[in-house]
Amino acid sequence: MNKDNNDTSKIIIRNIKKTFERKGKKSKEEEFLAIDNVNLDIYNGEFLVILGPSGCGKSTLLDIIGGLSTPSKGEIKINDKIVDGPGLDRGIVFQQYALLPWRNALHNVTFPLESHLDKKECEKISKEYLSLVGLSGFEDRYPNELSGGMKQRVAIARALAIDPEILLMDEPFAAVDAQTRSILQEDLLKITENNKKTVIFITHSIDEAIFLADKVAIMTARPGTIKEIVNIPISRQHRFKTDFKSSTDFARLRHKIWELLKEEVIKSQEIKENKLEFETSIEKGGGI
Numbered sequence: 001m002n003k004d005n006n007d008t009s010k011i012i013i014r015n016i017k018k019t020f021e022r023k024g025k026k027s028k029e030e031e032f033l034a035i036d037n038v039n040l041d042i043y044n045g046e047f048l049v050i051l052g053p054s055g056c057g058k059s060t061l062l063d064i065i066g067g068l069s070t071p072s073k074g075e076i077k078i079n080d081k082i083v084d085g086p087g088l089d090r091g092i093v094f095q096q097y098a099l100l101p102w103r104n105a106l107h108n109v110t111f112p113l114e115s116h117l118d119k120k121e122c123e124k125i126s127k128e129y130l131s132l133v134g135l136s137g138f139e140d141r142y143p144n145e146l147s148g149g150m151k152q153r154v155a156i157a158r159a160l161a162i163d164p165e166i167l168l169m170d171e172p173f174a175a176v177d178a179q180t181r182s183i184l185q186e187d188l189l190k191i192t193e194n195n196k197k198t199v200i201f202i203t204h205s206i207d208e209a210i211f212l213a214d215k216v217a218i219m220t221a222r223p224g225t226i227k228e229i230v231n232i233p234i235s236r237q238h239r240f241k242t243d244f245k246s247s248t249d250f251a252r253l254r255h256k257i258w259e260l261l262k263e264e265v266i267k268s269q270e271i272k273e274n275k276l277e278f279e280t281s282i283e284k285g286g287g288i
């Protein structure tokens, strides 16, 4: 695969800018620039992880790719078609499971299928995907009877059940404990590899990024843009070796990514502190 050739891109992101209208001082509407000039190419079957300081616009970008929000400028193409809303080509998994509490696991997974398939077919497919994520036998459990990790498995099964080409995942493992997270990472890597999914995955964890990604996009402090792409040239088989996370390859990548990210985390904290100082001084009637 020629990764420098635009023609092979599955997802093409060009000059994306997003501003929000916000109430500013004296309740006046003000434009708030969240992300600007975001450009990315994601190739068929690639696993892209996005890292960036809190508030830099990662979720904003993912929402635009998912068609849940529109860009203020720029465009996104998937398989050469401009994204103008949500679609069955994209399955989305959020941090907070977003399961329907009144439905059991099976019927949470059937939910996105019900509009176009009959009941029997929906349940057959849902059982298959629950089995794929290791939840055979848990079909009739309600969300309040499942652990955090199991709920996230149901959410993944639901996203996969529509057989999307693309999985969009917004910090999906942030709410589960460290051991469960590690197992979910391994399972996700196997499932997406075996089912040939293209994945965009947001995280705050550098270790998670290195374990999962083919390439890591590091975003700048707000307004977020892509600062650098770091390739992770490590085979999937090698990642499953027990000593991978203590290898020199891993340490080298972690150091490189942290050096790039640290600058942005510091900038992002400076932005917040300046804003606080500015607001405090305005409240006191002075300037800065």
Ligand SMILES: Nc1ncnc2c1ncn2[C@@H]1O[C@H](COP(=O)(O)OP(=O)(O)OP(=O)(O)O)[C@@H](O)[C@H]1O
Residues within 6 Å of the ligand: 020, 021, 022, 032, 034, 052, 053, 054, 055, 056, 057, 058, 059, 060, 061, 222
């Ligand atoms: N609907 C909205 N209206 C106004 N501002 C918004 C809206 N959605 C996001 N923002 C702002 O845009 C900026 C980017 O938010 P976003 O949630 O995309 O960041 P993030 O990088 O995903 O953050 P985190 O890592 O903390 O989840 C933030 O300052 C946020 O407050």
